[in-house]
Amino acid sequence: MKKLAVFSLALAFVVIILGAYTRLTDAGLGCPDWPGCxxxxxxxxQAEHVAAANAAFPDRPVEAHKAWNEMIHRYFAGTLGLCILAIAIIALVKREPSRPLKLPLALLGLVIFQAALGMWTVTLNLLPVVVMGHLLGGFTVLACLFVLYLRLADPHRSYAGLPLLAAGGIVVLIVQIALGGWTSANYAALACxxxxxxxxxxxSRLDFGGAYSVPPADNYEFGAHDYAERMTMHIVHRIGAVVTFFYLGFVALRLLGGHSRVSKTAPVVLLAVLFxxxxxxxxxxxxxxxxFVAVxxxxVAACLLLVMIWITWQLSQAHGGSHG
Structure with a gap:
């Protein structure tokens, strides 16, 4: 299970990168149906297949490069789902006191819901709430796989006693990732x-109510908000970046100040990834x-999340507790 968890963790990271690439190349509707294309x-x-596809979806004629971007993402995501299914089966069949069970089962449920979000992303024409949820779901799968790996590598450590400062850093980072996801899903990255x-x-043009609402639209590709609303999203994401930078920087400096339970490498890595x-x-x-920069x-946001989980894990003090 440990080797499969490592492989799945790497695969989840690739899926996040491919998802970002798909979104940033405007290929989210490269295949207008699901799960096929x-x-x-x-x-x-073949020419006859392309002609039939264009006749079936006259508003979405085949654009091969966008369709391949979307399908490659789906292939990798589907493979990740099968790997997580295998992890859950192993956890059920080969039950041992030191081997986690609840986490693999939770991961399986999460990846099934993530697949549903992927379907709704297409069928609801890039509805921003769904797009952001799909992004956060991918980060959550990545985080849970990393926690699973850490638990398999150190089966005697439990979740109890996680220091609030580091755990708070994870919360701050997740909020910032969500703000970035909302900004990207609404095509507001270049609003400023x-x-x-x-x-x-x-x-004088800030509109928080409009920025965090979902205006009615038949299709959300390229955004449905006006400029002031997109600018507000962008500004809030920048403010969140400042808060996140200072909070995580403070965590790193505190750890460099001599916390004995954390490797000195961890805060250095955190600062490097943060900058x-x-x-x-x-x-x-x-x-x-x-x-390339946007992807x-x-x-790197995913790397930051993994580093914060790694630091929080090192700071955990309770041993020999729950193994759920």
């Missing part, structure tokens, strides 16, 4: 083109959202 297990290639502040009298993430966020604005911004 225009009724096929792969992207239609200047740095460090937004252009013009941005403060990298800030640099990528600034680059997204300054260089107008380059694809890397998602990937």
């Amino acid at each position: 225009y009724g096929h297990i792969g992207v239609p290639q 083109t200047e740095f460090p502040v937004c252009e013009g009298q941005w403060w 990298l993430q800030v640099g990528l966020g600034i680059s997204n604005v300054v260089f107008s959202l380059p694809l 890397a911004h998602n990937a």
Whole structure:
């Protein structure tokens, strides 16, 4: 199970990167049906299949590059689901006191719900709430797989006694990831083109109620909010980035100050990843959202989450407790 957990963890990281790439290349509706693509297990290639697909979906003619982006993401996500199913089966069949059971079963339920979110992303035409939920679901699967690996690597450590400072850092980071997901799902990443502040009298145009509502629309591709609402999303995400930077930086400095239960490597890694993430966020604005930088911004957010879980795990003090 430990080797399978490591493989699944790496695969989940790849799925998050592919999901970001799919979203940022506007390929979320590259296949307008689910789970196949225009009724096929792969992207239609032959001329008669393409013609039939275009006739069946006249509003969504085949764009092969977008369809392949979407299907490759689905293939990897489906493989991850099968791996998690295998982990749950192993946990049920080979039950041992030191081997977790509840976490693999929870992961299985989570990945099934994540698949449903993937379906709704397509069938509800990129409804922002669903898109953001799908993003958060992917990060949650990644986090749970990492916790599963840590528990298998150190079966005598329990969840009790997690220090509030580090656990609070995870909460702050998750909120910031959610804000970023909402900004991306509503195509607001370039709503402000200047740095460090937004252009013009941005403060007079803030619209929090509109920014965090879901306006009625037949299709949410390329966004349904007006500029002021998107600008508000962007500004809030920037403010969240500042709060997250100072909070996680404070955690790292406290750990460097001599906490004996944490490896000195952990806070150094945290600071390095944190500064990298800030640099990528600034680059997204300054260089107008380059694809590589935007995808890397998602990937490094996942790395930050894993680092915070690693630190919180090291700080846990209770041993020999629950193994659920």
